[in-house]
Amino acid sequence: xxxxxxxxxxxxxxxxxxxxxxxxxxxxxxxxxxxxxxxxxxxxxxxxxxxxxxxxxxxxxxxxxxxxxxxxxxxxxxxxxxxxxxxxxxxxxxxxxxxxxxxxxxxxxxxxxxxxxxxxxxxxxxxxxxxxxxxxxxxxxxxxxxxxxxxxxxxxxxxxxxxxxxxxxxxxxxxxxxxxxxxxxxxxxxxxxxxxxxxxxxxxxxxxxxxxxxxxxxxxxxxxxxxxxxxxxxxxxxxxxxxxxxxxxxxxxxxxxxxxxxxxxxxxxxxxxxxxxxxxxxxxxxxxxxxxxxxxxxxxxxxxxxxxxxxxxxxxxxxxxxxxxxxxxxxxxxxxxxxxxxxxxxxxxxxxxxxxxxxxxxxxxxxxxxxxxxxxxxxxxxxxxxxxxxxxxxxxxxxxxxxxxxxxxxxxxxxxxxxxxxxxxxxxxxxxxxxxxxxxxxxxxxxxxxxxxxxxxxxxxxxxxxxxxxxxxxxxxxxxxxxxxxxxxxxxxxxxxxxxxxxxxxxxxxxxxxxxxxxxxxxxxxxxxxxxxxxxxxxxxxxxxxxxxxxxxxxxxxxxxxxxxxxxxxxxxxxxxxxxxxxxxxxxxxxxxxxxxxxxxxxxxxxxxxxxxxxxxxxxxxxxxxxxxxxxxxxxxxxxxxxxxxxxxxxxxxxxxxxxxxxxxxxxxxxxxxxxxxxxxxxxxxxxxxxxxxxxxxxxxxxxxxxxxxxxxxxxxxxxxxxxxxxxxxxxxxxxxxxxxxxxxxxxxxxxxxxx
Ligand code: BGC
Numbered sequence: 001x002x003x004x005x006x007x008x009x010x011x012x013x014x015x016x017x018x019x020x021x022x023x024x025x026x027x028x029x030x031x032x033x034x035x036x037x038x039x040x041x042x043x044x045x046x047x048x049x050x051x052x053x054x055x056x057x058x059x060x061x062x063x064x065x066x067x068x069x070x071x072x073x074x075x076x077x078x079x080x081x082x083x084x085x086x087x088x089x090x091x092x093x094x095x096x097x098x099x100x101x102x103x104x105x106x107x108x109x110x111x112x113x114x115x116x117x118x119x120x121x122x123x124x125x126x127x128x129x130x131x132x133x134x135x136x137x138x139x140x141x142x143x144x145x146x147x148x149x150x151x152x153x154x155x156x157x158x159x160x161x162x163x164x165x166x167x168x169x170x171x172x173x174x175x176x177x178x179x180x181x182x183x184x185x186x187x188x189x190x191x192x193x194x195x196x197x198x199x200x201x202x203x204x205x206x207x208x209x210x211x212x213x214x215x216x217x218x219x220x221x222x223x224x225x226x227x228x229x230x231x232x233x234x235x236x237x238x239x240x241x242x243x244x245x246x247x248x249x250x251x252x253x254x255x256x257x258x259x260x261x262x263x264x265x266x267x268x269x270x271x272x273x274x275x276x277x278x279x280x281x282x283x284x285x286x287x288x289x290x291x292x293x294x295x296x297x298x299x300x301x302x303x304x305x306x307x308x309x310x311x312x313x314x315x316x317x318x319x320x321x322x323x324x325x326x327x328x329x330x331x332x333x334x335x336x337x338x339x340x341x342x343x344x345x346x347x348x349x350x351x352x353x354x355x356x357x358x359x360x361x362x363x364x365x366x367x368x369x370x371x372x373x374x375x376x377x378x379x380x381x382x383x384x385x386x387x388x389x390x391x392x393x394x395x396x397x398x399x400x401x402x403x404x405x406x407x408x409x410x411x412x413x414x415x416x417x418x419x420x421x422x423x424x425x426x427x428x429x430x431x432x433x434x435x436x437x438x439x440x441x442x443x444x445x446x447x448x449x450x451x452x453x454x455x456x457x458x459x460x461x462x463x464x465x466x467x468x469x470x471x472x473x474x475x476x477x478x479x480x481x482x483x484x485x486x487x488x489x490x491x492x493x494x495x496x497x498x499x500x501x502x503x504x505x506x507x508x509x510x511x512x513x514x515x516x517x518x519x520x521x522x523x524x525x526x527x528x529x530x531x532x533x534x535x536x537x538x539x540x541x542x543x544x545x546x547x548x549x550x551x552x553x554x555x556x557x558x559x560x561x562x563x564x565x566x567x568x569x570x571x572x573x574x575x576x577x578x579x580x581x582x583x584x585x586x587x588x589x590x591x592x593x594x595x596x597x598x599x600x601x602x603x604x605x606x607x608x609x610x611x612x613x614x615x616x617x618x619x620x621x622x623x624x625x626x627x628x629x630x631x632x633x634x635x636x637x638x639x640x641x642x643x644x645x646x647x648x649x650x651x652x653x654x655x656x657x658x659x660x661x662x663x664x665x666x667x668x669x670x671x672x673x674x675x676x677x678x679x680x681x682x683x684x685x686x687x688x689x690x691x692x693x694x695x696x697x698x699x700x701x702x703x704x705x706x707x708x709x710x711x712x713x714x715x716x717x718x719x720x721x722x723x724x725x726x727x728x729x730x731x732x733x734x735x736x737x738x739x740x741x742x743x744x745x746x747x748x749x750x751x752x753x754x755x756x
Contacts, residue, residue, distance in 0.1 A: 009291045010136060010150065013298055018320055019113035021678070026098050026106050031057045032686035037677060038110045038117050039348035039689070040137070043334035043375075044144035045263060046347020049110070049117060052087040052137075052149065053097040059176055059686070060085065060169070063347045063354065064265055065332075066340040067213060068409045069185035069206040073174070074417030076409040078343065078354030079185040080174045082202045082215050082239070084261045086167030089133070089153060091160060094125050096133070101125050105132075112327035113305060114298045115141060122156070130156040135257075141304075141331075142296040145268070146285050147261035150294075152254050159250040164229075166219035166259055168202050170239030174350055180421060186213070191236040194218055195279050198232045200241040203274060212266040216278035218286065221247045222256045260285045267339075304330055307732050307739070308371050310701055314726035314746070321674035322701060325694035326367075332691070333368055333375035341382045341408065342691060349688020355407035355415050356382075358439040359692035361446030362621070363648060367698040369453040370733045377459060380450050383443050384463040386412030387470060390440075394474050401473025404443045406433045435494040435502040437478065441512035444471040445621060448519060452714045455736040461527060461534050468520040469542050472552060475513040479555050488559045495573065497614040499604045499645070503573035505560050508618045514559050515622060517552040568633040570615050580607045583640045590681055591668050593643050608641050612649035613656075616642070620652050623659065624711075632660040639665075647676055651696025655704040658721045667723045670700045705729065706744050716740075720748045 014020075023034050031051075035058065038049025043065075050060035062083045068076040089096045098106070101123035109118040120134045135151035153162060170188060175181035186204035189212060194201045199218035205211060221229040229245040236242075247255045262281035269277045285293060308330050312319040332346040341356035342364055360379055368376035383404070389412025390402035397403060405414035416433035447464040450456065479488040490513060495506030524544075528535040538544070562571035571577055580602060586594040598607060613620070615638050619631050626634075635656050644650055654669035674697050677685045702708050706729055707719035716735050722744060729744045732755070739756040 010294070013114060013116065013294065014109075014118060015111045015113035018316060019111060019323065021110040021112060021320070021324055023108040024106065026103060028055070028057050028099075031055055032059060033680050034108070035059060036348045036685050036688050038108065039328075039346070040115060040117060040139045041328075041331040041347045042115075042139045042141045042144045043332065043336070045139060045147075046332065047083070047085065047139060047147070048348060049108075050083075050085060051098065052085050053089070053095060054086070055097075055099055057177075059350070060172060061350060062172070064213065064263065065334065065343075065347060065354070066267060066337070066410055067206065067211060067265060068354065069208050069211075071183055071185055071207045073181075073183050073353075074420060075353055075355075075407070075415040076208075076411070077174060077185075078347075078350065079206055079213075080172045080176070080350065081186065081213055082168045082170035082204060082241075083172050084147060084168040084215050084217050084259075084263070085137070085149070086165070086169055086242075087149060087151065087219070087257065087259055088165040088167070089131070089257075090163040090165070091125065091129055091131070091155075091158070094127070094129075096123050096125065096131050098123065104130065112323055113301065115139070115301045115327075115331060116294075116298075119151075129158045132156055138294060138297055140293055140297045141300040142293065143281075143285075144336075145262050145264055145281055146293060147263070148285070148290045148293055149259040149261070150290055151257045153249075153257060154254045155249050155251055157251060159248075159253075161246050161248050162255065163244065163246045164219060164221065164257060166200070166217060166243045166245075168200060168215050168217055168241045168261075170202050170204055170241070178423075180423075180425065188239050190214075190275070191239065191241045193234040194282065198234065198243060199279075199282060200234055200236075200243045201275055201278060202239070202241040204239075212271045212274055213263070214265075214274035214278045215261065215263050216275070216282050217243070217259055217261040218282050219243050219245065219257065219259045220286075221245065222258070223247070223249075223253065228255060258290050260290065304372075307734070309731070310698075311728075311730040312701075312726055313728040318671060318674055321678055322697055324678060325674060325697040328689045329364060329367055329691065329694045329698070330372065333372060334378055335372065335374045336378075338378040338381035339385065339410070341379055344691055345688025346691045349686070351684070351687035352407065353409065353415065355409055357407060357692070358442035359648065359695075361442040361449070362617075363651075363692035363699070364695035365446050365449060366453070366703070367695050369450050370702070370735070373454045373456070373734050376450050376454065377456060380446060380459065381463065383446070384467060387467055389413055390443075391470060394477075399474050400477035401475075402440070402467065402470035403437065403474045404440045404471070406436050406439050431501055432494065432498065435492060436498070437490075437493055438495060438506075438509045438512060440471050440474055441509065441516050444468050444516045444519070445512065448712075452710055452712055454734070455714055460523075461531075461538075465520070465523060465527065465538055466542065468516065468523060469538075469544060472517050472520045473548075475516055476548070476552055476555055479513065479559060482560075485560075486558065488555045490559075495614045496612055496617050496648070497572065497610040499609070499611040500573065500576075501605075503575070505562055505574040506614070507562055507570045507572060508614050510559050510561055511618050511622060511625070514556045514561075517556045521549060521552060568630045569637050570618075570634055572610065572614055572638075576608060582607050582609055584609075584643065590679070591672060592681070595643060610638070610642050612644060612646040613642065613652035614638070616656050617652050620656050628660060631656065635660055635662070644672075647673070647682055647690040647693035648696065650676075651693060651700045654700040658704040658707075661721075663721055663723060666700070666704060666721075667725065670697070670704070673697045673700065701729070702731065702733070706731070706742065706750075708733070708742070718742065718744075718750055718752070720744045720750055722746050722748055
């Protein structure tokens with residue numbers, strides 16, 4: 001191994017500018033945003049883009065998907081695990097760090113093509129000593145239990161002993177910067193040497209379920225193919241595990257420091273074997289060599305991008321932003337684990353506790369189903385595995401069938417808290433879980449969508465149909481028959497627009513409930529015609545009866561769908577048109593609606609202003625139930641009244657706008673959505689990446705501008721509406737057993753190649 005190993009072997013791996021998200025200046029106030037933007041995940045674990053040596057403002061979270069704990073919090077949340085990133089360099093006790101040195105050069109780059117976080121620093125300490133630190137880190141997609149960090153360190157104008165501390169920090173807690181909410185979800189089990197040759201190992205257990213998690217690491221230093229780390233020493237400082245060593249360098253000499261990390265939980269291996277497994281993994285990692293691992297990791301990313309990439313000719317910055325969203329989505333989905341889902345902030349931040357929402361089914365699942373169907377299948381299997389828990393939720397709430405939780409973690413029980421404490425200390429009664437029932441329809445819609453895209457009949461007949469029947473049962477019991485009006489209603493409910501809660505007869509919810517009831521009936525008829533044996537076994541297992549079927553038909557026929565008299569406009573909920581009307585007229589420099597003045601005098605729930613796509617979400621999902629004119633009229637009506645207080649909104653307006661010819665606005669919406677995190681437009685990127693929005697961005701390009709559509713039978717159609725800014729658009733999709741490459745040109749001509 002030569003000292004310029006980094007130059008030769010690694011820098012070549014750095015991708016071209018179009019795949020690089022740069023940070024060229026260190027600003028403390030921006031650090032938390034960059035920690036989210038630069039988070040790396042591999043379907044198993046996720047780690048934020050924190051600096052290895054630590055900074056004042058930091059939330060250095062390390063999560064493993066599926067490791068949840070409640071303890072004193074309101075809900076089970078992803079546990080902040082011992083953070084293995086720590087590497088600190090010192091010259092004579094002086095930390096060489098960005099916050100205590102003068103920064104002569106600063107560059108961090110997220111390489112979204114290869115899933116690598118690059119770093120290059122030249123730091124000058126108070127004695128004028130200049131040090132160059134250049135390297136990268138990655139969480140291996142090839143071997144998901146491995147994390148690697150490589151740094152070349154060069155003393156530029158001095159020589160001497162450089163000390164290194166390699167740490168894994170078990171003191172990190174959730175809500176680290178919020179005194180009121182701080183919580184420690186783990187307790188220490190072991191803090192010891194990894195093995196006789198060195199390294200460190202920390203094992204913790206979650207407090208509620210005693211789930212063990214072990215993190216091992218080993219640091220090495222090399223110069224001219226030789227191992228040069230001296231005075232290796234293990235230290236256990238309470239919940240901090242640390243390995244110390246030093247190297248001696250002349251001016252201009254380069255030492256390569258490598259940290260090999262491995263992580264396992266009791267979900268992966270028997271509790272008593274976690275340490276051994278961790279140790280063996282590090283031995284394997286060392287033997288294979290970090291460069292080999294990195295190469296394989298890049299190859300894995302290459303194979304993923306071969307399917308997932310979207311090439312836009314005509315707008316480079318937007319193309320990069322679209323890729324950035326795809327990068328985070330595909331980095332988080334797991335192709336091997338069907339016990340986990342994708343949280344609303346992926347694995348990039350602690351907001352929403354790592355919980356899965358309707359965001360998964362309606363925003364992310366289309367991407368996974370078309371691009372990584374094996375990941376999509378796992379996401380849907382997760383819902384199937386939690387079907388019994390959803391039945392229990394329904395039972396607890398006095399309903400039949402299965403009621404999926406608004407927020408879902410590992411056991412399928414409702415994880416949306418009934419109470420939260422606001423930052424000012426006041427207690428807030430949160431009604432979302434009580435009333436936002438439409439998530440159950442979203443799960444049913446997800447089954448439908450996944451199946452029509454992938455053609456996975458096996459999943460549908462053995463798992464999906466059971467979800468559909470039980471969710472239909474929930475809706476049938478949730479609908480009330482109002483005899484004086486001879487109709488069914490869903491009272492006290494919250495639709496996607498959370499600023500009006502609860503309401504009666506939210507049209508979105510009523511339509512989706514009706515859709516669920518009708519679709520399951522159609523599906524059962526189809527299964528009966530195609531395979532009566534399966535049909536009867538489904539009936540037997542679910543005790544589905546003719547009476548039930550008749551009731552579902554009746555509810556579907558008589559469910560109340562409020563609408564404005566004499567025109568096409570649907571009424572978002574009963575009484576909506578009686579509210580104070582107000583139209584959005586002003587937009588800020590980022591092209592975002594400015595809250596109308598009226599909101600200074602009356603609360604939003606008394607107005608027709610809404611948080612996010614609600615009726616327009618309905619038009620997006622059940623387009624075929626509406627005429628083009630109905631879509632147009634409703635889109636224009638609600639567009640003027642939507643403040644996009646949620647990131648789940650712009651993409652849906654973009655797609656629907658395109659269907660009815662509002663191309664100009666759609667492009668603005670796409671830009672807004674694509675840059676939401678890169679420009680921190682929602683002002684909360686520090687909490688994590690907006691996962692649903694990322695899926696929405698993909699949908700705008702594919703369903704909106706490329707006009708890809710699919711009918712219930714799985715027939716694919718393409719009807720592009722290319723923006724004038726784009727010369728061409730190229731992407732790939734799985735469609736059933738085929739892999740298609742689709743190229744769309746500026747004049748809306750397109751080509752489809754079967755490349756499977
Ligand atoms: C939105 C919900 C969404 C949740 C998680 C909320 O602000 O209103 O629709 O599911 O965020 O992303």
